[in-house]
Amino acid sequence: MDENEQQGQNREPEPERAPSHTRYFKIKPFSFVMLIFTLVILTAGITFFALTFGDDKVVEVVSPQKTDRAEFQKLYDAYDEIKKNYYEDIDDKKVLDGAINGMVDALDDPYSDYLNKEETDHLMENISSSFQGIGAEIQEADGYIKIVSPIKNSPAEKEGLLPNDLITAVDGKSIQGMSSSEAVLLIRGEKGTTVTLTIKRGEKAEPFEVKVTRDDIPIETVYAEMLDGNIAHIRLTTFSEHTYDELLTAIDDMEAKGMKGLVLDVRQDPGGVLDGALKISDLFVDKGKTIVQTQERGKKAVLYPASDGRKVKVPTVLLIDDGSASASEILAGALKESAGIPLVGTKSFGKGTVQSPTDMRDGSNLKITTAKWLTPDGNWIHKKGIEPDVKVDYPSYAMLPFLDPSEExxxxxxxxxxxxxxxxxxxxxxxxxxxxxxxxxxxxxxxxxxxxxxxxxxxxxxxxxxxxxxxxxxxxxxxxxxxxxxxxxxxxxxxxxx
Known part of the structure; x- marks a missing residue:
């Protein structure tokens, strides 16, 4: 958080405290939405609509005749001029969609986006009971599409894609300048089909191609193993609505095997629903201590305190890296600042905002950033990430580019x-x-x-x-x-x- 923001906070009233026993199901609608836009590149788009659009609302698009707001007169004048004098007939709907896209693009926020009706319908058309695609989390970054993290055991991971890889082209078509939603429409597809991604890894490296065969994406989000010395290693691959229950099962299993300590691992975990981050953090944070704060524009922050529920008592360490984002960072902030649990690895991704979607009357969808979240101590980690207490880099050979098996x-x-x-x-x-x-x-x-x-x-x-x-x-x-x-x-x- 910069100095001006900190000073602004100091002038605000004391933060509100969300009720500890009821907060999980009574948080504001935007609070459920912690995924990076178009998180998992899935054919079905299930994650996109079940999580990101879980608390949507429908609004009526107000026509110029219904408003006298002077700030829109310039927009109306421009539309009238184009409509009257452009050398060909214009597509009114396409022009309106373009105007909305322009407003969203002007926010310079990779997490805010607009999908017209066709794009929204396209994401929904193949919804089924399974997750299919390449299994990678993406976001826009300086005109490129960047991989935040591949999902464990997904096609993307198996083909060697890594956090911070830039996707410059899909099947030979450049996607530079595209929104994440536009890129998803090109990358996702049915199980068994292939897509060729042109990847740039590192500033000086030459781009290389990776062929990925789309497949079912693993929906299991918790993986547990017992290491030497009865130290449990539990990895969370995302924060879905089922992750908390999966984690409790894993902890029960590790405790039955004599767990003396725990390494909780959220490396390359791009986040998910806030509810999951809150409940998982609650396992490690003492009752009454803050897990996270959320703050909307012009409003005082709302604190979410830990409850008196089940707690993990064994010594614990949290593993993070640059693919740990959003809900993973909420967990990291809570464990570091409110539970004194050390973080090991590399600096996290740095996503400290909350998005809220709105379904428009014509079937299009507008998703904008509506709030920021802060760590228990009031730190805003957006674009900064969370530094580990013990920094350990990946070995250099872990970052080598994929080898194309078709090349000799x-x-x-x-x-x-x-x-x-x-x-x-x-x-x-x-x-x-x-x-x-x-x-x-x-x-x-x-x-x-x-x-x-x-x-x-x-x-x-x-x-x-x-x-x-x-x-x-x-x-x-x-x-x-x-x-x-x-x-x-x-x-x-x-x-x-x-």
Whole structure:
């Protein structure tokens, strides 16, 4: 929060406190909406409408004849001039939609958006009982579409997409300048169909293509395992309406197995409904302490205190990274500031606003940011993120670009993928020689050793199943030698020993 905002807050009355026992189901409509717009790229669009549009309302579009507001006269004059003098007949509806889009774009807010009736209908047309798509959370960022996070076990994750990857084109069509809703219409699709994404990773890296086969998106949001020393590792992949119950089941299971400590993991968790963040935070925050604050324009902040319900008593650490956004950050702020639970990993994404949707009479939909949320201590983390108490970066090899299995890398190749391929080989225990863009005999020998281990023909050519096998080995290494998880586990063990 900047100085002016802080001073403004200091002049306001004391924040209101939401009733601790009733707040989960009596919060204001906008409070349920914590997803980044067009969060999960799904064919069905279920998440989009069930969560983002869960508390929508219908309004009547007021015509010029019904208002005498002077600020609109310029708009009417412009419309009349276009209608009268444009050299061709105009599409009145298209022009009106364009005017609304222009107003929303002028907000410079990637979380506010307008969908005309056709776009809204398109998102709804394939609604079914299953989630289908590539499974990635996106947002607009400086004219590009940026991946906030791939969902665990989704096609996007399996194909190596990472937080902060920029999608520059879809099936060869540039999407630069598109809204997130426009991009979703191109990216989503039915199970079994493929989409080719052009990805830019890092400022200097060359763009590369990733072919993703759309599939059912896992709807399970909680994954639990017991680590050495009876330290439970529970990962939350999103905050859906069922996540809290799934988490309670996982905790019960870990307690039955003798849990002595807990690593709660919201890395690459892009958020979800506020209700889930509140109830999960409540498990770790003492009764009466603040979980989060919400504040609308010109109004005093409303505090949401913890209840006297069930609490997790074992030493706990929270894992975060730059894919932890929205509801994940509410949890992180609550645990850090109201429960004294340390955060391990890298700085979180930085989404501190709340969106509210409105269904227009003609079937279009307008979604705008209506409030900001603050941490218990009153910090606004928007565009800043939350810093971990213990910073642990990902290893460099975890950020290497995807290798296209259809490309052949062999002696004499000059492909831009040669250097990252050699880095992968080195990371998983094969010596490819000097790490540069030259695919030489030593590189070919390293690939032959890889192929022998994979029980493939030893050609020395990196392509097809060899490339896939190499990337799978790298993924296994990242999961087994996760430095952030190891540090979090160590931190929990230190708390247990005190």
């Amino acid at each position: 890398l062999k002696a004499g190749s000059t492909s831009a993928n040669t250097e990252p391929a050699k880095e992968m080989l080195k990371a998983v225990g094969y010596d490819p020689g000097k790490i540069d863009g030259t695919y030489d005999d030593q590189t070919a020998d390293a690939v032959k050793k890889l192929q022998a281990d994979l029980k493939l023909e030893e050609t020395g050519v990196l392509t097809g199943d060899t490339a896939i096998g190499l990337m799978n080995k790298l993924k296994d290494k990242i999961e087994k030698e996760d430095p952030q998880l190891l540090k979090a586990k160590e931190t929990v063990e230190q708390k247990i020993s005190k």
